[in-house]
Amino acid sequence: MEVSVSGFHDHQRRLTDAAPDPDQILRTELHSIHAASRRTYGWPRLVKALRASNHAVGHKRVARLMAEEGCTARRKVRSSSGQPRAIKPILLPITCLIVGFPWTATCPPGWTTLPTCPPAKAGSIWPL
Incomplete structure (x- = not known):
């Protein structure tokens, strides 16, 4: 060459x-x-x-x-209140929801059964 x-x-x-x-x-x-x-x-x-x-x-x-x-920026995790949201479980003392089973439930203070659901039937417990 x-x-x-x-x-x-x-x-x-x-x-x-x-x-x-x-x-x-x-x-x-x-x-x-x-x-x-x-x-x-x-x-x-x-x-x-x-x-x-x-x-x-x-x-x-x-x-x-x-x-x-592989350079990446850290991302901010923001919440609306500045605090992480706490999930509170709702515990209701219901013994049985089977129709015909005698309704027995102990209500916490300040709670009662719905007026549309008589205690003889299965129903929900709601705060007043």
Whole structure:
């Protein structure tokens, strides 16, 4: 294979003077900013931080690099009252709901049977 001398030397110079991969530089910056934010920054904040560091990046490029590197932001779990919702079980002292079975139930204080359900029939217990 014939190659000119200047072409050979140009090729050798390009190999030694090769610029680092621009994505690799962004990846290191991305990791450092993401770690400094305690892994709370998502791509919108990372784009702003990288642009403040004089990197010309777009949101799609940052999102792609984050996905490739496995960098994800922590998500906040919010509740309406700020407290986790407590589930309170409802316990009703019903002995049997079979028709014809004698109705016996002990009502807690402040509770009574429904007026539409006489004590002789099966019914529900409701607070007053």
